[in-house]
Amino acid sequence: MTIVLYTNPVSNFCAKVEIALRLKGLAYEALPPPGGYGSAAYKAIVPAGTIPALVDGDLVLSESETINEYLNDAWPEPPLLPADPKARARVRLVSRFHDTRLEPPLRALFPQVAPSGHDPAVVAARLAEHAARLAELAALVAPGPWLMGEAPSLADCAYPGTFLMAERMRRAFGHPHPLPPALAGWCAWIAAQPAVAPVLAAQAAATDAWLRGKGAL
Numbered sequence: 555m556t557i558v559l560y561t562n563p564v565s566n567f568c569a570k571v572e573i574a575l576r577l578k579g580l581a582y583e584a585l586p587p588p589g590g591y592g593s594a595a596y597k598a599i600v601p602a603g604t605i606p607a608l609v610d611g612d613l614v615l616s617e618s619e620t621i622n623e624y625l626n627d628a629w630p631e632p633p634l635l636p637a638d639p640k641a642r643a644r645v646r647l648v649s650r651f652h653d654t655r656l657e658p659p660l661r662a663l664f665p666q667v668a669p670s671g672h673d674p675a676v677v678a679a680r681l682a683e684h685a686a687r688l689a690e691l692a693a694l695v696a697p698g699p700w701l702m703g704e705a706p707s708l709a710d711c712a713y714p715g716t717f718l719m720a721e722r723m724r725r726a727f728g729h730p731h732p733l734p735p736a737l738a739g740w741c742a743w744i745a746a747q748p749a750v751a752p753v754l755a756a757q758a759a760a761t762d763a764w765l766r767g768k769g770a771l
């Protein structure tokens with residue numbers, strides 16, 4: 555039975571799951587959420603109403619981290635968590651750091667993207683918070699060439715899409731900001747990987763369309 559992924563190419567959290575699916579080499583059907591995310595029609599399938607959501611037979615999952623851990627449990631090859639408990643914990647730390655620490659200040663800026671909703675003080679404060687989170691992330695990772703060493707891991711899945719979104723949002727806000735060197739090399743390398751490049755290409759086009767629609771490009 556084919557895995558279904560409810561997704562939208564503009565979503566960095568959807569990119570995170572698509573990268574995990576592609577790292578695993580899994581076939582999946584990408585569908586838009588019926589009625590849009592948050593709609594009653596979609597909540598009848600996915601109670602949380604958020605994207606991404608994965609349907610595998612009788613299993614319906616939302617929350618990108620839970621989905622990616624399920625994919626890794628159900629299809630063990632190639633493993634996206636190391637065997638050693640300490641190395642596993644480090645990967646989980648870096649992956650959760652994305653969802654709980656690095657991404658939220660960017661998401662908080664979505665209402666600021668349209669020039670009519672733009673408060674320069676709020677934009678500067680949130681971007682400074684995001685920059686602080688990037689510096690903290692740089693101290694947690696060990697690129698070589700994957701984010702946590704020689705092998706791909708769950709930690710590689712979330713950051714490519716969020717870095718793409720951050721770079722375009724910063725440009726729209728007129729606040730270009732280079733990534734810390736420890737992250738910049740990894741970011742360029744992973745963006746060219748076959749499991750990642752098509753996902754980022756679709757996300758880049760959708761993000762530019764979103765920003766244009768808001769009058770921010």
Ligand SMILES: N[C@@H](CCC(=O)N[C@@H](CS)C(=O)NCC(=O)O)C(=O)O
Pocket residue numbers: 565566567568591592603604605606616617618619653
């Ligand atoms: N913690 C969730 C966040 C996902 C998320 O925020 N998705 C957005 C789209 S990028 C969404 O569905 N928003 C609709 C809503 O929050 O109702 C995850 O990791 O999957």
